[in-house]
Structures are given as C-alpha cells and as structure tokens.
Amino acid sequence: MEHYVDKKALEKIVGDVRAQNSIFSDKSFLDNLSVTNSIIGRESESKKLVKFLLSYEKGLVVPLVSIYGRSGSGKSTIVQFVCQNLDVDFCYVNLRKAKTVFGCINLILSELGHENLKNAQGMNYAFGIFEKLILQKLEKSDNSIFVLCLDEFDTLFYDKRGKPSDFVYKIVVLVEKLRTLKRHMCIVTISNKVLSEFNLDDRVVSRIGTSEIYFDSYSQSDVLKIIRNRAKKSFLKKIDDDVLQYCADISSEEHGDARRAIDLLRTSGEIAGTENEKISKKHVDKAVSQLQKNQITTIISGGSYHFRLACAALSRLTYINDEGWHSTSDLFKQYQKIISPDTRQISYRRFSEMLVELVNSGIAVSKTESKGRHGYGSQFKLSVDPELIGNSCFPDWWPSVVESKKKKEAAAQASKRLKLLSSGRRSSSLGNLYRTLGF
Structure with missing residues (x-):
C-alpha cells in the first residue's frame, strides 16, 4: 500500500516532532558535536595539550601530537575546546568524511575556505595551496602558530593506493618549511589507536617524535x-x-x-x-x-559489499553456533562460503583489515590470544544482536540462516533422543546380565 504525505499527514508529523521537543528547554546541550563552555574532567590531558602547543612561545613546537583512546572519552571535545580558547589559528577536520587520501587534503582546503581540487591537479599542487592559506591566515590574525587537527586519523590509512604515509610526510615537511619562515605549525591527530600501530615510514617516524596523550575511559x-x-x-x-x-x-x-x-x-x-x-x-x-x-x-549502509559480507560472516557464526569469539581464519572461511560466486574475493590480509574496521565502527570487539608455537591471533566478537546485523546486511539472505539454525537444533534434539534411547537399551541389557551372574 502506497503512503502519501498530504497536508493532514504533514500536520501530524509536525505535531509528533513538537511533542518530542516539548520536554526540552535547550537541546543544543545534548548535541555531541557541540563544544560546551566548561568541560568535566580531563584536566590532566588538557594541561599536556596546552604544554605542547604553547611551547612555540619558547621557539619550538613539536611537529605532531597524537591523541588516542577509546570512543566517547572526550578526545575531540578537549582538542576543540583547548584550540578555541588559546591564541592560535586552527583547522579542525574529521577525516571520516573522506574516502581517499586526496579527499583528506580537499577536506582541509575546504575547511580553510578553498574550493575542492581535482585529482589530476596532484598532491603537490594541493599542498602548495595549503601552505599559502596557512600563511594568509596567520598574517591576518597575527598569531604565530597554526594547529591542524585531524580527527578519525585512522581513516587516512584505509586508502592504501593513496600512500597515506606520504601524505603525513608532506605535512611534516610543511611544518619544517614554515619554521624557516618564523611561523609554527602543529599537527594534532585524534584516533582510537596509538600512533605506532599505523604503518608510517621511518622517515616520518624519525621526524614526528613521540608526543602522545592517552585518554583513558571515563x-x-x-x-x-x-x-x-x-x-x-x-x-x-x-x-x-x-x-x-x-x-x-x-x-x-x-x-x-x-x-x-x-x-x-x-x-x-x-x-x-x-x-x-x-x-x-x-x-x-x-x-x-x-x-x-x-x-x-x-x-552498514555506508559500507562496501565486502564490509557487509564480513559483518554477515561474524553474525552467522555467532547466531548458528551460539558462540561469542571467533578467529580471523574461521571468519574468512565463512566469508568465502557466503560470497556470491561471480564476485572476486578480497585477500585474507584485506579481510583481516576489514574486521578491524568492524571493531572501529563499534559493531565488534577484539582481543589477542596466544596460539602457542604458532604465535598470537586475533579473536572477534559481535557487540550487538546478530539478527539485527544479518537483517541489515542482507535481508533476503538472513531468513535462510534462521532456517539453518532451526534444522541444526532439530538435529541436535534428535541426536540427544537417540542417545537417551540407546543408553536405556544398554542399561536394560546390563541389568539382565548382572541378574544372570547373581550380582
């Protein structure tokens, strides 16, 4: 049955929304993207960040500060709050909005008021524009330091073809170049993971140092x-x-x-x-x-076909076997079974990276376990209901999984009854034997 929005239906929608909002005085304080005038806790982390940034007053700024910790631990809020309340020019960018490394530089340029560039114009040209925009901003404000805040920093490393390490290297080189012009720049990366987990080139690692601030869970x-x-x-x-x-x-x-x-x-x-x-x-x-x-x-709607398959593999194993933790190899085998025959499979390594994406998105959690002489391996467990995941990934496929579980449970029940029946027969035979022998 088709549903149409006419004037009467719209009036009902308006009424429902107003009813939702009737309980509030100011919903802006429940906006996770907003930065309030005061922050509860995180005094120690704020102090460390201020110390790193204000070191420009003594002529030296660390090129990169790595902020890391679990989701919802206040990392982004503190970084924005500190930058907004210091005499610094800053640019805050959430890299989650970009799908490629070149998309990251476009996001930065866009935040600084420049139009998007085309891929054909190249990364070197983009960084040339970036440098000019920084110098213009500092000249206009008469500040001495520019802070580039890169939130969701790990997103940068999903684009293997775009050479993410090269991108970081170019920013660090820009930091060094600005220093020769008596201007300072500091890169602040925000991520759930420690910087050492990213596959950065040695030439980058040697330049950025180890300036880190860890945010423990609230x-x-x-x-x-x-x-x-x-x-x-x-x-x-x-x-x-x-x-x-x-x-x-x-x-x-x-x-x-x-x-x-x-x-x-x-x-x-x-x-x-x-x-x-x-x-x-x-x-x-x-x-x-x-x-x-x-x-x-x-x-899931924003994930690729293979991302959804990884979700489906984990949800199927969890649902069918009533088990929590699953190894990468077991999940990869499941992925190979459910992928469409006419679709090219991704490599085992890429699949393991996709499982990490599941963890970063909050769908799953992971742990590392010893495999004895075979070293260590990762285990993954769903954080949400497998039926919700399965239906969201492939709604036409999930009913067959439900049916498979029913058949498995029916088979298990039949096997159990058979064992009980066999056990009963054996007990009866043994009883007759004991009686015959006079026990």
Missing part, C-alpha cells in the same frame, strides 16, 4: 557528572537521578562512553515527549534499542 561517576550537567541545562523539568544513573550504567557497560550516555538521554527525552510522559527507565530501554538500530543501519 569512569562511571564521570559519565554521571557529565549527563547531570547536560540534563540540568537541557530539560524543562528535573530528571530523576535514577534515570541519569541508568544512562551512565548502560554507557559504561563496555567502557565509559560519555557520547553514548548523552545520546541515550536525548533520545529517551524524545520518546517520553512523544508519549507525553515523564522520562523513566523504560524510555531509556526504548532509546537503547532505537539508537542501536539507527547506528547499525547507518554503518
């Missing part, structure tokens, strides 16, 4: 303080503390993720507003389900 009490602060500014009425505690507990199950707690609080409020009720734990539960579904849909 503690449960820190997450609670953060959402209490946000709730006070965001809602018309006071939110019960047990609801805020519940949001903090859920977001801290795997690790302290303040971003997830804020999303939970906002979505819970929207659901409660639609139902014309006060926010309670049941609204938080509904929000968990809704956010997880939205997140998975977004991630």
Whole structure:
C-alpha cells in the first residue's frame, strides 16, 4: 500500500516532532558535536595539550601530537575546546568524511575556505595551496602558530593506493618549511589507536617524535557528572537521578562512553515527549534499542559489499553456533562460503583489515590470544544482536540462516533422543546380565 504525505499527514508529523521537543528547554546541550563552555574532567590531558602547543612561545613546537583512546572519552571535545580558547589559528577536520587520501587534503582546503581540487591537479599542487592559506591566515590574525587537527586519523590509512604515509610526510615537511619562515605549525591527530600501530615510514617516524596523550575511559561517576550537567541545562523539568544513573550504567557497560550516555538521554527525552510522559527507565530501554538500530543501519549502509559480507560472516557464526569469539581464519572461511560466486574475493590480509574496521565502527570487539608455537591471533566478537546485523546486511539472505539454525537444533534434539534411547537399551541389557551372574 502506497503512503502519501498530504497536508493532514504533514500536520501530524509536525505535531509528533513538537511533542518530542516539548520536554526540552535547550537541546543544543545534548548535541555531541557541540563544544560546551566548561568541560568535566580531563584536566590532566588538557594541561599536556596546552604544554605542547604553547611551547612555540619558547621557539619550538613539536611537529605532531597524537591523541588516542577509546570512543566517547572526550578526545575531540578537549582538542576543540583547548584550540578555541588559546591564541592560535586552527583547522579542525574529521577525516571520516573522506574516502581517499586526496579527499583528506580537499577536506582541509575546504575547511580553510578553498574550493575542492581535482585529482589530476596532484598532491603537490594541493599542498602548495595549503601552505599559502596557512600563511594568509596567520598574517591576518597575527598569531604565530597554526594547529591542524585531524580527527578519525585512522581513516587516512584505509586508502592504501593513496600512500597515506606520504601524505603525513608532506605535512611534516610543511611544518619544517614554515619554521624557516618564523611561523609554527602543529599537527594534532585524534584516533582510537596509538600512533605506532599505523604503518608510517621511518622517515616520518624519525621526524614526528613521540608526543602522545592517552585518554583513558571515563569512569562511571564521570559519565554521571557529565549527563547531570547536560540534563540540568537541557530539560524543562528535573530528571530523576535514577534515570541519569541508568544512562551512565548502560554507557559504561563496555567502557565509559560519555557520547553514548548523552545520546541515550536525548533520545529517551524524545520518546517520553512523544508519549507525553515523564522520562523513566523504560524510555531509556526504548532509546537503547532505537539508537542501536539507527547506528547499525547507518554503518552498514555506508559500507562496501565486502564490509557487509564480513559483518554477515561474524553474525552467522555467532547466531548458528551460539558462540561469542571467533578467529580471523574461521571468519574468512565463512566469508568465502557466503560470497556470491561471480564476485572476486578480497585477500585474507584485506579481510583481516576489514574486521578491524568492524571493531572501529563499534559493531565488534577484539582481543589477542596466544596460539602457542604458532604465535598470537586475533579473536572477534559481535557487540550487538546478530539478527539485527544479518537483517541489515542482507535481508533476503538472513531468513535462510534462521532456517539453518532451526534444522541444526532439530538435529541436535534428535541426536540427544537417540542417545537417551540407546543408553536405556544398554542399561536394560546390563541389568539382565548382572541378574544372570547373581550380582
């Protein structure tokens, strides 16, 4: 049945949205992309970053500062907050929006107000433009330092053909060139992984040093303080503390993720507003389900065919076998079984990299285990419901997986009954033998 949006339907949509928002006084404080006027916690990390950046006042700036730690630990927020409140010129870019290395330089140029370049114009030409824009910006502001913040830095290394290490090298060389012009530049990379995990050339490693700031996960009490602060500014009425505690507990199950707690609080409020009720734990539960579904849909819809196959392989093994952890080799075998026969397979190495992408996207978690004399190997486990993943990846294929599990369970039950029956017969025969022998 076709559904059309007419004036009456639009009025209902408007009414629903207004009902969602009726519970809030200012939703901007529940926006994860916004930077507030005050930050809870992270004083030590802020101090380290300020120390690195302000070293230009004594004539020396470290070329690169690596910020790393788990998602939702405040890395991006702190970097932007510090840069916004220091006398520095800075450019903040989220590299997740780029699919190639050249796309990364285009994002930077775009953030500085320049039009996008074509691939044919080349990386050297792009860096020439970048240098001019930095000098113009510093001359206009009369500042001495330019800070380039590259968030989601690991995205750069997904494009193997684009030579990501070369890209970093060109930026570091630019830092050195600006220094000869009595101007300073510092690159701040933000990632979930430590810098040493990236495959950077020795010529890059020798130039950037080891200036790192690790962001540990927020503690449960820190997450609670953060959402209490946000709730006070965001809602018309006071939110019960047990609801805020519940949001903090859920977001801290795997690790302290303040971003997830804020999303939970906002979505819970929207659901409660639609139902014309006060926010309670049941609204938080509904929000968990809704956010997880939205997140998975977004991630999978933006992934390649092989990325979806990797997700499907992990979800099938998890669902069929009722097991959590799976090795890279087992998952690769599963991938080979479900890939379309007329599609070229990716290599084992590329598949293992794709599993790491699953971890980075939050779909899975990983651990390293010893394999004895065979060294160490990675194990992967789904973080979400396998049925949600399977249906999101290939909705026409997943019912066959469900049917396979039913058949497997039926076969297991039949085997169990057969064993019991055989055991009963053996027991009866042994009993007769014992009686015959006089036992």
